[in-house]
Amino acid sequence: MKRYILSIDQGTTSTRAFLVNQAGEIVAKSQREFEQFFKEPGWVEHDANEIWTSVLSCMAEVLRLGDIHASEIETIGITNQRETTVIWEKDTGRPVHKAVVWQSRQTEAICQDLRQQGFGSMIQQKTGLLIDPYFSGTKVKWILDQVDPDRLRAKQGAFMFGTIDTWLIYKLTGGKVHKTDVTNASRTMLFNIHTLDWDAELLDLFGVPRNMMPEVGDTSGDFGQTVSHHFFGYTVPITACAGDQQAALFGQACFSKGMVKNTYGTGCFMLMPTGHEAVHSDSGLLTTIAWGLDGEVTYALEGSIFVGGSAVGWLRDGLRMIDETGDSETYATRVTSTDGVYVVPAFVGLGTPYWDSDARGAMFGLTRGTTKEHVIRATLEAICYQTKDVLDTMMKDAGVTLHTLRVDGGAVKNNFLMQFQSDLMDAPVERPVNNETTALGAAYLAGLYTGFFKDKDTIKARWKQDKAFYPHMETMERQKLYHGWQKAVEATRVFKVEEN
Ligand SMILES: Nc1ncnc2c1ncn2[C@@H]1O[C@H](COP(=O)(O)OP(=O)(O)O)[C@@H](O)[C@H]1O
Numbered sequence: 001m002k003r004y005i006l007s008i009d010q011g012t013t014s015t016r017a018f019l020v021n022q023a024g025e026i027v028a029k030s031q032r033e034f035e036q037f038f039k040e041p042g043w044v045e046h047d048a049n050e051i052w053t054s055v056l057s058c059m060a061e062v063l064r065l066g067d068i069h070a071s072e073i074e075t076i077g078i079t080n081q082r083e084t085t086v087i088w089e090k091d092t093g094r095p096v097h098k099a100v101v102w103q104s105r106q107t108e109a110i111c112q113d114l115r116q117q118g119f120g121s122m123i124q125q126k127t128g129l130l131i132d133p134y135f136s137g138t139k140v141k142w143i144l145d146q147v148d149p150d151r152l153r154a155k156q157g158a159f160m161f162g163t164i165d166t167w168l169i170y171k172l173t174g175g176k177v178h179k180t181d182v183t184n185a186s187r188t189m190l191f192n193i194h195t196l197d198w199d200a201e202l203l204d205l206f207g208v209p210r211n212m213m214p215e216v217g218d219t220s221g222d223f224g225q226t227v228s229h230h231f232f233g234y235t236v237p238i239t240a241c242a243g244d245q246q247a248a249l250f251g252q253a254c255f256s257k258g259m260v261k262n263t264y265g266t267g268c269f270m271l272m273p274t275g276h277e278a279v280h281s282d283s284g285l286l287t288t289i290a291w292g293l294d295g296e297v298t299y300a301l302e303g304s305i306f307v308g309g310s311a312v313g314w315l316r317d318g319l320r321m322i323d324e325t326g327d328s329e330t331y332a333t334r335v336t337s338t339d340g341v342y343v344v345p346a347f348v349g350l351g352t353p354y355w356d357s358d359a360r361g362a363m364f365g366l367t368r369g370t371t372k373e374h375v376i377r378a379t380l381e382a383i384c385y386q387t388k389d390v391l392d393t394m395m396k397d398a399g400v401t402l403h404t405l406r407v408d409g410g411a412v413k414n415n416f417l418m419q420f421q422s423d424l425m426d427a428p429v430e431r432p433v434n435n436e437t438t439a440l441g442a443a444y445l446a447g448l449y450t451g452f453f454k455d456k457d458t459i460k461a462r463w464k465q466d467k468a469f470y471p472h473m474e475t476m477e478r479q480k481l482y483h484g485w486q487k488a489v490e491a492t493r494v495f496k497v498e499e500n
Pocket residue numbers: 011013264265266267308309310311312313325326327328329409410411412413414
């Protein structure tokens with residue numbers, strides 16, 4: 001009997017596989033970390049073959065841990081770190097270069113050139129994205145420039161391009177399927193989010209022949225079948241493929257405007273569906289695709305905060321103020337306020353709504369009475385202030401009021417963080433029982449296609465609250481604190497990184 005969905009979550013630092021049952025519960029989980037390559041300052045690369053083998057071993061281990069036979073798997077859902085770019089040879093299946101990761105900044109010069117030539121508004125209009133090394137387009141150009149500068153081999157059809165989902169689907173199906181979904185395509189800067197096709201003008205601008213590009217389908221759909229030798233003698237269908245932040249939005253059952261999810265991981269990613277209309281933002285939000293279901297696309301607005309939970313890692317590893325990230329809560333609650341201290345953790349610049357890549361971190365309001373408790377509390381509060389910056393922008397651009405903020409990611413265990421977030425936004429914050437919303441989202445999307453899950457209402461009913469945090473702060477206090485943050489950000493941005 002088919003009792004489980006295998007959900008594969010291929011993330012930036014680790015690969016994870018989960019078995020999900022019909023009640024939407026995770027019954028087994030396996031995880032593998034893999035190597036990060038930092039060849040030059042600011043570069044981040046992965047070995048696509050190592051990612052592939054990490055997926056194979058997680059799949060095998062999760063079946064063993066769950067004591068489950070492969071014949072019990074109904075279908076597979078794949079979710080992945082987005083934008084990370086792989087190019088491989090059509091003939092051999094061998095990657096031609098290391099995968100260039102979404103965080104990698106090696107295409108900054110290409111981006112600057114594009115900005116200077118005035119392509120910003122055309123690119124934003126077509127793709128919903130802002131020119132930044134974050135997205136795949138300049139990464140594809142950069143890899144091709146290294147291995148085939150004249151595009152002689154590329155034009156003859158020697159290469160295939162894919163984000164991580166496409167690479168894994170290609171490998172799992174024994175090279176038979178070269179396909180992605182609309183959520184992943186919408187992060188490439190080569191995909192027109194209105195016509196839902198690769199854009200000829202953009203392909204031309206980035207020097208990418210169309211023959212390299214995968215087919216694009218619905219998020220919940222047919223992505224082929226695994227070849228049996230990868231799956232213990234069984235062929236299993238793959239019926240979902242989704243970028244990880246979109247999968248988390250789905251896993252949180254945020255299906256309508258006003259329902260927002262924020263993931264507090266290394267960085268923070270906030271998404272809200274906006275329905276069948278793409279909402280344009282002039283304030284630094286990205287317009288992206290939330291999912292494609294039954295031939296229809298739902299759009300989303302997205303805000304990105306580059307430094308979220310990793311600021312707490314900095315307190316632990318950089319400042320050595322705490323031994324464990326969880327200690328941040330204990331220290332933060334030993335004081336009743338930061339006593340006017342603000343930390344602006346712009347370690348790699350500022351994302352939404354500022355998009356200021358030259359800004360660097362700063363601390364304000366120090367006195368002789370400042371203690372490490374104040375600094376720790378101010379660092380946690382900074383995650384919430386940045387979230388408020390993004391949320392306010394999103395509500396304004398979408399013309400809605402917040403209905404629900406659902407949270408997930410490693411840092412949501414921190415009750416102080418969640419309470420301050422609620423106080424600052426003057427709105428409830430809902431934390432689910434199951435924090436693995438990305439894996440759940442991919443399982444739900446895969447199961448909707450095969451009928452394992454009936455419809456979106458069934459999925460809504462599966463969402464269970466662990467704890468809700470309600471606002472207690474006085475309006476005057478909230479306004480005063482937030483005004484201080486705005487002044488701190490403004491002052492931070494005056495101090496620019498020196499050009500070498
Ligand atoms: N109790 C905590 N309080 C604050 N931050 C935390 C806590 N536990 C973990 N974190 C932060 O959460 C992040 C890990 O979350 P995770 O969702 O696993 O991240 P990612 O998926 O980006 O690797 C780390 O940056 C860590 O510093």
